[in-house]
Amino acid sequence: MNNWVTEELKTADLGDKRLNKRLTFIVEGLASKPDKTVPQTFEEASQAQAVYEFWSNPHVKPSQIIAAHRDATLLRIKGHSIILVIQDTTDLEFASLATRRGLGEISKQGVEGIKVHNVLSVTTDGVPLGLIKQIAWVRKKTRKGKGYEERKRKIEEKESYRWLESFRETQELVPPEMEVVTVCDREGDIFELLASPRREGAHLLIRAAQNRNVKTSTEQGEIQKLFTLLKSQEVVGEIVLDLQKTPRRKARKATIQVKYATVTLQVPSNKPPLKHNEPVEVAAILAEEINPPPKEQKVSWLLLTTLPLNNVSDAFTYLKWYSLRWLIERYHYVLKSGCKIEELQLETGERLLRALACYSIVAWRLLWLTYTSRLDPHQPATVALEEEEWQSLYVKIHNKLELPREIPTIYQCVRWIARLGGFLARKGDGEPGVMTLWRGWQRLMDYVAMWKFMVAMVNELECDKDKDIEMKKENRNKICD
Structure with missing residues (x-):
């Protein structure tokens, strides 16, 4: 146990060797008993107190802790010609305490917590290699009726900018000789992300949420709706995908019919005229399950990708890659249900953010152990x-x-x-x-x-x-x- 933690955190630089050593000690302890409370894990009172003092130290930045894990992750991805980088956001919900402060709004109304956006690197056969980036923040309370004004703001001023920021940093961090595919669910269907500058070998694979205006070269420039256009295409093949268990479905094999087309996404009318806000050509893949089990919702994905789509074999490959997106959901599940991070009784948001960074490393390790043993x-x-x-x-x-x-x-x-x-x-x-x-x-x-x-x-x-x-x-x- 000790060896992997030491190796994982060897580049940690918290500005003090004693703090670096304390970080290793804490992660070792949490990894041995991740679902226990701090006093249960660190049985000596002095050790438990040392953990609390570390998480209370304003000189310790959560980003510095994640940076050490990121460095180890970048070493693990070497040797792979293609890497998948999955982005997703989750909410950490914390019970109200009379003495707790420094939390903010989350998606669940009337509840306080922390928003967390993780960027998880995964091999194309499904082994999670670690976090490339983690953005955690406390959302400020917003006044009602501000939705329209929110939409008019520049993307850099919105929370959704985290998707673009993470995509940009991923391209910078992953070695240029490697192909890197950023995978996002429907929340990542942001025009500015699809229009973002990309280095050679960097691509996007995003599940569409917006029924955008599109053009195709075969329709003399006629503008159509994305979903309508894809529905009208001919079926080009079928594939059987392994669907993993989620809170909403049981694990099963799904027979998927596939359609695809190359489309040009039109600039939404509410977007400011930025230099890279121009029509974007992408491949669109429609995957629909046939004969789903009774009472099970059928799979229906419409994916947008900047990857080259030359034949149905390419489409099958990209669908398999997208099916691995659920790994980040499993990661969040381990973080919450395994590490029980939402049960921490720390009194401030800042302390919780430092604890989150430590537990994030532990959660990845178990996820990696699970899947590397299978593959x-x-x-x-x-x-x-x-x-x-x-x-x-x-x-x-x-x-x-x-x-x-x-x-x-x-x-x-x-x-x-x-x-x-x-x-x-x-x-x-x-x-x-x-x-x-x-x-x-x-x-x-x-x-x-x-x-x-x-x-x-x-x-x-x-x-x-x-x-x-x-x-x-x-x-x-x-x-x-």
């Missing part, structure tokens, strides 16, 4: 587990002290951890989920602590035994002399 199962357990972790796990599962000659694979160990969390591994059970692994991890940490104690005791006994033998040798030599 690259033959790696040795040591890619993710320390020696005492896989050894204590093996002993517990097999109920014997004899260790194997070869190190188990990461896939084997992850399923053993899941068994500790209640996974039955029956035929048809599929792969264990993130929360099952989360529960198993908590139990494993208890076994690791016991394992370390036993190893220390054995080593001490061996040391005493060696000393005893040495003393006997010395006494025998004295007698002989």
Whole structure:
């Protein structure tokens, strides 16, 4: 455990070596017991107090904590020719406390909290590699009836600018030789984002929300509505997509019919005349599920992309990439339900933002462990587990002290951890989920602590035994002399 945290935070620069060391200590503790309270995780009162003081320190910037994780993420993406970067916003809701201050409005009316926009890098086969950026802010209270004035403001003055800012920084941070595809849900359907300058190899893949005015080259410049135009296209193929479980649906395989067309998005009439606010040519892909299960809402996606779309095979690839967008939802789920960040009793928004940065690293680690074990199962357990972790796990599962000659694979160990969390591994059970692994991890940490104690005791006994033998040798030599 300690090694991965140290490696993850090795570029941390909080302006003081003691603060850097304290950050590593905190993340190590949170990673071992992420769903526990601070006093439960750090049992010594002085340690718990040190955590609270760190989160209260105005000299510690949350962005500095995320920056260290970002540096490690950028190292992990090297070696990949294409990387997906998924953007999404979530709300953190906190209970009202008489002493709590520094929170703001969120989407849920009458509730205070923090808005968080995360930018998660993912491989094209679905392994989450870490955050590229995190923007967290406290929304100011707005007066009613200001909606129209809000829409007239420049994009740089709106909250939605976070999508453009994150896209720009992603292009700057990801090495230029790599192709990077920014994936967004309907909230990211912003004309200024689609019209943003892009470096070579940087692309957008966005689910459309606005029924925009478009033109096509085959319609003599006639203006049509986006959704109407795509509906009128011929079906070019079918694909079966694996839909993952969400709060709104069960996991299932969906048969998808695909249509596509190249369109030119017209500049919305309410946009100011900026130099890059010109019509934008994109590929549009309509994906509609056929014969969905009873009582299940059918899949219907209309995607806009700046990626080249030459044939139906390209469309299938982009649909698979978009289907990986749900990984960021799982990330937010782990952050809230696994780390229980919304249950923190910290009294100010500033302290919560520093705690969020620490927990964000822990949440990514578990998500990575879950999916790397599925997609690259033959790696040795040591890619993710320390020696005492896989050894204590093996002993517990097999109920014997004899260790194997070869190190188990990461896939084997992850399923053993899941068994500790209640996974039955029956035929048809599929792969264990993130929360099952989360529960198993908590139990494993208890076994690791016991394992370390036993190893220390054995080593001490061996040391005493060696000393005893040495003393006997010395006494025998004295007698002989």
